[in-house]
Amino acid sequence: MAPIKHLVVVAHPAVDSFTMELARTYVLELDKLGHGHRTHDLYRMGFNPVLAAHELLPIGADHPADADVTQAQNDIRVADVLTVIYPLWWLSMPAMMKGYIDRVFACGFAYESHSGVVHGFLSGKKSVLITISGAPLPLLEKSGDWKAVQALQDTHVFRSSGFELLEHLHFDEIAPHLSDATAEQHVARVRSCVRQHFPAG
Numbered sequence: 001m002a003p004i005k006h007l008v009v010v011a012h013p014a015v016d017s018f019t020m021e022l023a024r025t026y027v028l029e030l031d032k033l034g035h036g037h038r039t040h041d042l043y044r045m046g047f048n049p050v051l052a053a054h055e056l057l058p059i060g061a062d063h064p065a066d067a068d069v070t071q072a073q074n075d076i077r078v079a080d081v082l083t084v085i086y087p088l089w090w091l092s093m094p095a096m097m098k099g100y101i102d103r104v105f106a107c108g109f110a111y112e113s114h115s116g117v118v119h120g121f122l123s124g125k126k127s128v129l130i131t132i133s134g135a136p137l138p139l140l141e142k143s144g145d146w147k148a149v150q151a152l153q154d155t156h157v158f159r160s161s162g163f164e165l166l167e168h169l170h171f172d173e174i175a176p177h178l179s180d181a182t183a184e185q186h187v188a189r190v191r192s193c194v195r196q197h198f199p200a201g
Helices: 018-033 067-078 095-104 137-143 145-159 180-197
Strands: 005-010 036-041 081-087 111-114 117-120 126-132 164-171
Touching (some): 018 081, 018 126, 036 067, 126 145, 126 180, 145 164
Parallel strands (some): 005 036, 005 081
């Protein structure tokens, strides 16, 4: 198959975190398979996550996006696949990632809404979601919290914008002193995910 253009967006403040290790693994596997990619490491690039009042207006000729948002949106436009990687804090995105979604997935770019019905503009693109939690996944599933994560993040953000969500890969019980064997098993799952969805170009 032809090479695929990927945009990988990752949010974690610690460059040596397991989240960042998974992001590096994902990108390296794309390299091995011959696919093009660009990475937005939101913390290292100093992305501004704060939505300004003027950004509440739908993007259009009369209300163009700020330069950093325009660049981020252009990178989504040219990508075939958007992969988003972040830890779950309070079962949600870090503020940095939420701010990226608030500003970049703007009305007029990612969607339009009429009478509460959302129409996504990013159809034809695919997405992969990779999340990390300290809590065990079975506990999240038993409590109903995992269904909330899927509804609010998988469906309300990505599918509502038009993306075809190929996979939500979740890593649970991630602690500061993760064993090397467990870490390698998780890294192998990331490699497998990339190979499964994006064979060599």
